Structure formats: structure tokens, C-alpha cells
Amino acid sequence: MSASMSGNTASSSSSKKSLKAFSDDIWKNKTAKINAELFTLTYGSIVSQLCTDYERDFAKVNKQLYSMGYNIGVRLIEDFLARTALPRCDSLAKTSEVISKCAFKIFLNVTPQIGNWSSNKDSFSIFLDENPLSEFVELPMDAARELWYSNILCGVLKGALEMVQMDCDVYFASDVLKGDQTTELRVKLNKILKDEIPAGED
């Protein structure tokens, strides 16, 4: 059903529009939804427990969240591909667009901005104006320095991109929770993987 939209090589403005409409339709009509606050509280309880378990060693909490995200990402991509039937992206620009307009929209009902491209176009930033994970959150002083509260997102993106043969570095560059102006997620493409068994699934 998405063939007409993804198959043609229409001008970029119309394809942008159709990708948005396409995602809106999936979100509105083909998605089971739950209360965002429940999701926020569930994630908050997990982070809170991790901070206790690791005795507020936030570097370890970051790592655990990343790891957890990765395990989700490698499976969430299956659902995403099945749901959208989108073809392989032919450029990183296209990938970034699918991530913001499609993936974030369908899963979290937000559409972050893409920007801050590197000159050689191998890395970009995702600016999260809204972040359903961190609603209500106010970091205590000690956590504000080291904890990347939403680090699970990096893991999810890392895992998902790896499953479509893209080896990327994904990390937070800033977070409004830490007093920064923006919440910025950085994605850097290292290389396109050959069709091989992805790491971690051996």
C-alpha cells in the first residue's frame, strides 16, 4: 500500500509531505495506543531503580539504558518495517527523514527536527523539542552532571540502524534536563555493513 508513495522519485517537497501523511495515517488508524503518562512513569521507575542499583554511578546507568535500548531496537525495527513496508533508504538524508517523520511519529507521536549536518554529510542531529520519556523529570544535582536520562533512545536507534546494515554512533550531545538549550541526539554513520550476522545476535 505504500508502494505508490515510496516507489516514485517525486520532488523532495511532495515526498516529504506524503511521508508525513503516510505516518499520520499509520498513527491514527493502525496503531494501538496507551497513555503517554503511563509510559513516562514506567520508564521513570526503571531509571530510578537503576540509579539505586548502581549506587548513583550514572555512567553505569547510562550504559545499562543504552544496552537495554539496543535490545529493544533490534526487535522494534522488525515491527517498524512490517508496519511501514518502506524500502531501503538510498541516502543518510532519507534515513534521517524516516527516523523523524516516521519512526518517532509512529512510536512516540512526536516529530523531532533534523539538522546540524556535518560538512561531509555523514552525521546529523535529532532535536527533541518534546520528549515523552522525560515529562515530569527534574534531575537532582548529582545526576544533572552525568546522567543522560533518555539514553535508552540512543540504544534503540543504534540497534535498529544496525539491523538495516548501518553502523552508527548514536549519543546525546545535550539535554534540556541538564539545563541545555536543546535536547540533541547525534547520529554518525561509520559504515554500511555487509550482509553479515549483526553483532550481538551470534
Added chain:
Amino acid sequence: MPCYFAIIGALDNPIYEAEFTSPQFNQFPPELKELNPFILHASLDILEDLQWQTHPQSGAGTETSGGFLRSRHSSSNSNCYLGKIDHFYGLAITGYLSYGNMKFVMVHSSNSSNGTPVPIDDVAVKSFYQEVHELYVKTLMNPFYKLNEPITSPVFDKRVRLLAKKYLAK
């Protein structure tokens, strides 16, 4: 009028306290200032008694208007407000009880020192409590805040003071 406000936990432990005064003229007399926490704690017993009385407003189902939009601070917590629960010389004490047994209490003082009881503007005071209640629930949603622990967030403090200015500065 100067007020002293506190949130007391389910185990009678202090969660938050604040004094609302305006710098020009409304101050607590120093001898009263120190007594505030004691006056307030003395009224907790009364509050606890009230807690177990069936409230005339509850169950009547009369407060259905107001719609569902942002209904979080309309009818559901309207019977949490207990009004004036006690007085101490010229001071009045009002109370409010959350569902998790958090006690919100306030000592109201008048500007004059002639010993006449402070008049309480129930509508304004009730609104103040309800909005603080909402702020409290929002604070509770913060994963780093644990139930029954003191609230140290400067954001919460700032917002409560803004509400005090809005509703209590008269």
C-alpha cells in the same frame, strides 16, 4: 496577609514548608514566627479526626459540570478542602487533605494585632490548595522524587510562591 504553609506526610513528617510574607509591611511578628510549626502541628490531630468523617459533599454527585477538559483540578479534589479547622488567638488555621493522606496546612495571620480573627476567603484559599495539590502530584511523578521525602526542588518552591502571590496576597 502573612501565611505559613506546610505539607505534612502520612507519618506526620514534614515534606515542605514556606512562609509567605510581602517585604513592605506584612511580616509575622517574630514571637509568632517561631511558634508557627507548633501551632500547625497542634492542628494535625483535628485534621486527622476530620479525615474520617464522611464529607457532606462527597457522593452527592452534584459537581459534574466543568467538563472533562483539564478536569484534573475541578471536581475530584473539591472535597479535599476542609476549610478553617482551628484557630489560635488571632490566627486561623486551614487544612486540605490529599488522597494519599498528605496534609496541607496553613496558618493565616492578620496584619492588625488587635486579636480579631482573620477572615478566610474560602474560594481563594481553596484554589490555592487545589493548585498546590496539582503541583504536588506533578512533583510526585518525577522519578527522582520518592514518596514521603522532603521536597527540595527549587522549581516547586518557586511555583508555590507564585500561587501564594496570586491567591493569598490581599
Added chain:
Amino acid sequence: MDASQRPEMTEHQKQQLQFQLFQDSLPKVNEIVYRMLLNEAIPMAVNVQDRLSEESGGHEDNETEQGLEQDLDAKLTFDPLKDHVPSHKLLQKYLTADEEYQNKVDERLNNIGFLLGQKLSQLLIFSNNPSLNFRDMDLLAVMKFVCRDVWRQLFGKQIDNLKTNHRGTFYLLDNNYKPVESFALDEDMSQEEQTLIEPYLEIPCGVIRGVLDSLGFQEKGQVICTASITSDRESQKTGSSASSRAVLFNVQINPDR
């Protein structure tokens, strides 16, 4: 939904409808990300246990033998996926671990549920649900709140059956427990499968404790909640899919001191 039916609605139904509309108007996310988050907490809890016991255990070897080299490496290339273990291997680990280890993982999950329950209950109460009236609420009413409102939030369905002995013991039966819905399980579960499902029952047990705690049942050990998977007679009778699994939650509430 049909407007022509509205005049016949009772006041209570009207309130319920308003509440439903209000709930619908709240921000939403995709159900699948929530389910995955909830279920991924189980292998995560195993991973934490692993890392914690590594730290207290073979710490010294590392430091003397390769410590320096690793430190340098870590500074040059920071790999957040270093020592990453995929979920299925973590679950395998849980299965083969001793009971003490399993208990620690279970406790961690139970605690996550507890934190969630404490906060969720306050949010639900504050959201003006017309079927709640906490002023004159007894224990049974609180348990009904758990079965109806809390469960509907968590799993999109209510508890199917609530039984009580009126002396503080409650049995809550969920005929189709959502978190294990997609698990491929045999008709007769092996001991292994049984063990593997147990940690998936911990979070809701914790949620029940948390809800009760936030409503005044706060003493240590006052609320005991356990759960077990039962053979699903209900669905076998009706001949529906064998994959649906019934879970029985047993809640024991001791009176105040």
C-alpha cells in the same frame, strides 16, 4: 458514542463518558513501545545482577592484569556496547542461575513495579475518575480500584475475577495476562518455562504493593503479593487459542498494628 442514546444515560454514565473522553484526550504513545519496555525490564534486571556480582567478585584480576591497558582503551574509544549481552542470553542466564540470584532479580523487578504503582495510583486518582470516591473507601473498594482502573491502564483490560475471604486475602485472576501473551508456550508448561515466566509476574505484583502503599497501607510487610500462572481452564472450555495464559495474583493485607 451514538448521540441519540444520550438522553437515556444516567448521571453516572455521563460522568463515565466524560472521563473516557478526557482519557482519550490525553497524550498517547504506541502501545508496542510500552510493552517492549516493560518486557525488556526482565533481561535488564538480570544484566544488572550480573554486573553487580561481577563488580563484587572478579574485580581484582581485571585491575592487575589488563586494568591499565583497558583504561587506556576506554579513553581512546568509548564503546557503550562493550560487554553487551542480548536479551535471550540474559534470560538463559536467569534460567540456569541459583535461587538466590533469581530472587535478587525478582526483587529488583518487584521494586520497579512498586515505584510505578505508587505514582500511577496518585495520577489515576487525581484525574477525576467519577467511579472513585476515596473519602469512604474500604479495602474492598481499593482492590476494585486495582482490578478495574490500575489494570486497565497497565494492560488495557480489567482483572477477570476478584475473590476475597473478607479477612484481608484477595485473589485476582487475569485470564489473559498480556505480558506473556506473545510467548510461544506448550500446552503443558515445562519446569523451565514455568521458571522463565515467573520474573514476568513481578512488576504487577510490585504495582499492587505500590498502589496500596500510596493509599495508606505503608507498613513494612503489611502487603504481601505473589502470583502464579495457572492452567487456563476458561479458554480451554471455550476452545480459544491455547496461548492465552491465566495468572492468579494472591494479595494478603495485614491489618494495622
